Every structure is written in structure tokens, then in C-alpha cells.
Amino acid sequence: MNKKVLITGYSGFVGSNLAEYLHQKVQIQGLSRSAETKPGLLDEVFTWDELSIEKLSGTDCIVHLAGKAHDLKNTSNAAEYFTVNTELTKTLFDLFIKSSASDFIYFSSVKAVADSVDGTLTETTVPDPKTPYGQSKQQAEDYLLKTTPPPGKRLFIIRPCMIHGPGNKGNLNLLYKFVVKRIPYPFAAFTNKRSFLSVDNLCYIIERIICDNIIPGGIYNIADDESLSTNEVVRIISEASGLKDKLWNISPKLIKAAASVGDKLHMPLNSERLKKLTESYVVSNDKIKKALQISRLPVSSTEGLKRTIYSFKLS
Numbered sequence: 001m002n003k004k005v006l007i008t009g010y011s012g013f014v015g016s017n018l019a020e021y022l023h024q025k026v027q028i029q030g031l032s033r034s035a036e037t038k039p040g041l042l043d044e045v046f047t048w049d050e051l052s053i054e055k056l057s058g059t060d061c062i063v064h065l066a067g068k069a070h071d072l073k074n075t076s077n078a079a080e081y082f083t084v085n086t087e088l089t090k091t092l093f094d095l096f097i098k099s100s101a102s103d104f105i106y107f108s109s110v111k112a113v114a115d116s117v118d119g120t121l122t123e124t125t126v127p128d129p130k131t132p133y134g135q136s137k138q139q140a141e142d143y144l145l146k147t148t149p150p151p152g153k154r155l156f157i158i159r160p161c162m163i164h165g166p167g168n169k170g171n172l173n174l175l176y177k178f179v180v181k182r183i184p185y186p187f188a189a190f191t192n193k194r195s196f197l198s199v200d201n202l203c204y205i206i207e208r209i210i211c212d213n214i215i216p217g218g219i220y221n222i223a224d225d226e227s228l229s230t231n232e233v234v235r236i237i238s239e240a241s242g243l244k245d246k247l248w249n250i251s252p253k254l255i256k257a258a259a260s261v262g263d264k265l266h267m268p269l270n271s272e273r274l275k276k277l278t279e280s281y282v283v284s285n286d287k288i289k290k291a292l293q294i295s296r297l298p299v300s301s302t303e304g305l306k307r308t309i310y311s312f313k314l315s
Contacts, residue, residue: 002026005210006059006101008092009066010042013168014107014199018063021203026210029059032066051092053099061103061210062096064089068133078132085136090143097147103217105156105209106144110221110283112137112159121283123159123219141219154217156209161223161283164304165199166311171276172233174268176312179237179245187255188231188247190278195223195285198304201297208292215291223283226301230277236302240309252278 003026009015010030019028023041030045046055056062068084089106096104111134113127129135141157149155164172179185201224209215228236231247238245255274262270289295299307 003060003210004029004043004058005061005063006031006056007063007065008032009064010045012065013165014163014202015065016041016167017165017199018065018203018206022207022210025207029055048088051095053095056095056099056101059099059101061105062092062101063105063107063206063210064092065107067107068136081132081136082139085133086139086143089140093144093147097150097153102152102213103154103156103210104144104149105158105206106140108137108141108157108159109134110159110161110281112141116279117281117283119282121221121281123221123284123287149217154215156217157219158206159219159221159283160197160202161195161221161281163197163199163202164308166308167315168199168308171273172305172308173312174273175230175233175277176237176241176309179234180241180243182243182246184246184248185231185234186248186250187252187274187278188234189249189252190230190255192229192278192280193227194230194233194279194281195227195283196301196305197223198299198301198307200299200304200307204298205288205292212292218287218291220288220291221283221285222288223285224299224301224304225285225296227282228301228305233305236305237309240306241313 005022005026006029007015007019008031010019011032019041022028027043028041030042031048031051033048066088068081093104110121111131112129113125114121115130115134127138129138144155144157164170202222205222234247235245259269259271259274
């Protein structure tokens with residue numbers, strides 16, 4: 001009998017990709033604010049209002065994706081993060097402990113640990129989040145870790161870095177539109193290295209965790225194998241789009257001043273977005289690869305980015 005997996009937030013970007021990846025391998029329950037189903041992918045759907053121990057009867061694994069994402073425009077009420085990311089996780093985890101389900105996979109974030117990284121982020125880095133988003137994720141982690149799962153149950157805290165893939169409309173899509181309009185990339189003077197995470201690699205990891213009872217629970221950072229500079233990403237976008245890259249070395253001091261103006265006028269370039277594009281944020285994935293007993297993830301950073309860029313061309 002296939003395992004039964006409950007995915008919260010199944011209609012989101014990661015949830016929909018994960019449901020599609022798993023649907024021929026496991027039975028899938030979907031939990032969301034409104035019970036909108038995707039024919040052929042989900043065996044059962046229900047809402048948070050309907051959630052109960054009875055609904056979890058027969059469920060083997062809970063993948064908790066639902067949450068309030070980081071607001072790049074910084075317009076969200078801080079309390080909303082804690083209501084959704086912290087309290088909702090507590091409620092679901094308490095039900096998991098009482099249920100017959102064996103695995104709880106919580107999607108946290110590297111931002112639950114650090115908003116900026118000097119060197120490489122590992123699972124031993126002491127958490128010190130600065131934003132309500134990161135703090136709400138960290139508080140949820142703390143709550144989960146205070147409870148030792150009973151025998152036969154596993155707790156996984158997954159900390160992905162920036163996830164991308166077909167259908168994703170985040171900063172990569174903004175950068176793609178910038179490049180294909182033949183606008184020179186003006187931040188080439190910034191030197192950085194960033195970790196990315198292909199949704200294909202993420203789905204592979206989650207499937208391995210669900211299907212392999214030997215993998216130990218714990219905290220795992222999730223990232224592709226190679227980190228890339230933003231200049232390299234621009235080159236990859238250009239190559240995938242059949243274009244020659246245009247990189248301009250403008251003074252970082254001048255660029256930061258322009259971003260400050262963008263903060264006040266709510267323009268596309270603001271300090272938060274500039275930071276996302278130019279800061280270094282390298283995440284180690286050594287621990288998860290050791291647990292999976294692999295030396296490399298299936299999709300390279302470059303190939304994963306190209307798949308995402310090709311999807312932008314088709315949309």
C-alpha cells in the first residue's frame with residue numbers, strides 16, 4: 001500500500017510541484033484555506049477548519065508547507081507572521097504527536113537562522129533572525145524541538161534557501177525580464193556568491209525522506225550543490241535566452257543611493273531587492289547529502305536555473 005502524505009499549502013508553488021512529483025508514488029491529502037483540488041494529483045482535500053485527529057487517520061507523513069512568505073516590500077503586519085508561521089505550526093504539530101502519523105516535515109527557512117551570512121551557513125550556526133518572518137519561523141522550530149517525538153516518529157526541520165523552478169515568479173523572474181529587455185545589468189561591480197535551490201532537487205529530497213525510514217530526523221539545510229554569483233546568473237539567463245550578456249560596473253555607492261530613493265517612492269529597485277541581488281548567502285548542503293548517502297544532487301545549479309528560465313520564455 002502506498003504511503004499517505006498530507007501536504008499543507010498544496011496550491012502554492014512548492015506544494016503544487018511536490019504534489020505533481022509525488023502523485024504517482026504516494027496517496028496525497030491536501031490541506032489549505034479553501035479546498036480547491038487539482039484533478040488527478042490529490043486523493044483528498046480539506047480545509048484547516050476541518051482538520052482533526054480523525055482526518056489524520058491513516059496519514060503516514062505530514063509535509064507542512066503552508067505559511068506566510070517573506071514580504072520583500074516590507075508592508076506586512078509583523079503579527080501575521082507569528083499567527084500563520086508559528087501558531088499554525090504548533091497546532092498541526094500537536095495533532096501530529098497525538099496521531100498515528102510517523103513523519104512530520106516542517107518547511108522552515110534559512111532566514112530562521114540568519115538574514116545575512118559571513119562565510120557558509122551550516123546547521124550548527126546559532127540562529128539570530130532579524131525579521132518577523134525569520135523570527136516566526138525560528139519560534140516554530142523552537143516549539144517543535146522542545147518535544148522529543150515518541151518512538152516510531154520522525155521530525156524533520158527543512159531549511160531551504162531561495163527556491164526556484166517553472167512557475168516561480170520571484171526575484172529570478174524580475175531579473176529575467178530585466179535581461180531580456182536588453183537593459184544592461186548595472187550591479188556587476190558587486191561581488192557575491194549565493195546558493196539557490198531547484199524545486200526538482202527539493203522534491204527529490206522530500207521523496208527520499210518520505211520513502212526511506214532509515215534517514216534520521218533532524219535539522220537540514222537544503223541548497224543546490226554549487227553557489228553562483230549574480231553576474232553568473234545573468235550570464236546563464238542570457239545564454240538560455242540566446243542573448244549576449246550586458247554587465248555594467250557602476251559604483252556600488254551610487255547604486256545604493258538609488259535604492260534608498262526606491263524605498264521612499266516604492267520603486268522596483270529598493271534596498272531589500274538590491275540586497276537580494278548582490279549579497280552573498282552561501283548555504284552548505286553537506287548534512288542532507290550525507291543523510292541521503294549521495295555525493296551530488298540530481299540537478300546542477302546551472303541546469304536548474306536554465307529550466308526555470310526556459311519556463312519564463314514560455315509563459
